[in-house]
Amino acid sequence: xxxxxxxxxxxxxxxxxxxxxxxxxxxxxxxxxxxxxxxxxxxxxxxxxxxxxxxxxxxxxxxxxxxxxxxxxxxxxxxxxxxxxxxxxxxxxxxxxxxxxxxxxxxxxxxxxxxxxxxxxxxxxxxxxxxxxxxxxxxxxxxxxxxxxxxxxxxxxxxxxxxxxxxxxxxxxxxxxxxxxxxxxxxxxxxxxxxxxxxxxxxxxxxxxxxxxxxxxxxxxxxxxxxxxxxxxxxxxxxxxxxxxxxxxxxxxxxxxxxxxxxxxxxxxxxxxxxxxxxxxxxxxxxxxxxxxxxxxxxxxxxxxxxxxxxxxxxxxxxxxxxxxxxxxxxx
Numbered sequence: 001x002x003x004x005x006x007x008x009x010x011x012x013x014x015x016x017x018x019x020x021x022x023x024x025x026x027x028x029x030x031x032x033x034x035x036x037x038x039x040x041x042x043x044x045x046x047x048x049x050x051x052x053x054x055x056x057x058x059x060x061x062x063x064x065x066x067x068x069x070x071x072x073x074x075x076x077x078x079x080x081x082x083x084x085x086x087x088x089x090x091x092x093x094x095x096x097x098x099x100x101x102x103x104x105x106x107x108x109x110x111x112x113x114x115x116x117x118x119x120x121x122x123x124x125x126x127x128x129x130x131x132x133x134x135x136x137x138x139x140x141x142x143x144x145x146x147x148x149x150x151x152x153x154x155x156x157x158x159x160x161x162x163x164x165x166x167x168x169x170x171x172x173x174x175x176x177x178x179x180x181x182x183x184x185x186x187x188x189x190x191x192x193x194x195x196x197x198x199x200x201x202x203x204x205x206x207x208x209x210x211x212x213x214x215x216x217x218x219x220x221x222x223x224x225x226x227x228x229x230x231x232x233x234x235x236x237x238x239x240x241x242x243x244x245x246x247x248x249x250x251x252x253x254x255x256x257x258x259x260x261x262x263x264x265x266x267x268x269x270x271x272x273x274x275x276x277x278x279x280x281x282x283x284x285x286x287x288x289x290x291x292x293x294x295x296x297x298x299x300x301x302x303x304x305x306x307x308x309x310x311x312x313x314x315x316x317x318x319x320x321x322x323x324x325x326x327x328x329x330x331x332x
Contacts, residue, residue, distance in 0.1 A: 067100030151197030176217035265293035
């Protein structure tokens with residue numbers, strides 16, 4: 001642990017990480033999107049030593065240049081929930097467009113075998129889409145997913161398999177006309193200003209509200225889950241339920257703690273912020289080691305884990321860059 005309270009949990013040299021999640025019994029998982037050539041694995045389980053191995057096995061993590069059944073294509077997010085690990089695969093290597101179909105997999109953490117898979121056809125995950133992150137609403141039997149390529153919220157019914165693409169024409173799911181300045185430089189992607197739409201996602205502890213945020217934007221929004229799940233509402237009626245919560249720093253990851261604080265990355269300040277239930281913004285930690293805080297997870301001991309995906313540095317050779325899982329205690 002350094003002076004800021006940050007502890008390095010695991011490190012990956014030249015392998016860009018995005019997602020991290022910890023299960024209720026303390027198993028830690030991470031994922032790596034296929035944004036570069038020669039990716040050695042898509043999902044790993046990380047052990048207390050900092051060592052790791054492909055999850056659920058090497059076969060699932062083998063890539064032969066095209067989508068194959070029971071093999072990952074381009075994994076963006078992992079979420080441990082109850083006794084399962086959910087793996088979200090937007091199937092868009094290098095973000096150049098969906099090949100095959102986007103997928104969501106559910107693995108049984110007791111046996112590490114596949115329990116369920118859901119296929120997203122092109123009507124809900126079109127070629128230019130990029131499924132980004134998810135939250136699970138067990139009571140409603142729904143999974144909520146941000147789609148950052150074009151901007152939308154997807155709602156998956158876990159019981160029927162039906163998938164609805166919502167708010168795709170609403171400004172709240174869209175990038176804003178801003179330049180992000182990360183570590184003193186405008187963030188540039190492919191020589192242009194990036195526009196990354198609905199990305200950060202969080203479900204309130206009472207599961208009454210879904211919070212979401214564009215990556216290239218400052219506006220935080222929420223919508224009642226009851227409205228999202230009301231299929232009788234047309235798009236205009238649904239939009240009436242959206243609530244603007246004002247501006248926050250531009251985040252990637254978002255998560256609630258048990259006290260109802262909403263944590264958000266602050267990409268422009270190498271920091272992690274939190275928004276109290278009263279709406280006040282405070283700093284959890286700020287340090288130069290926090291290079292693009294991407295995804296968050298909190299364990300039973302109130303240790304806050306996060307990844308440094310260094311997305312602002314992904315354009316060139318990343319072989320010598322170190323991508324980390326870090327943790328810091330939540331105080332109070």
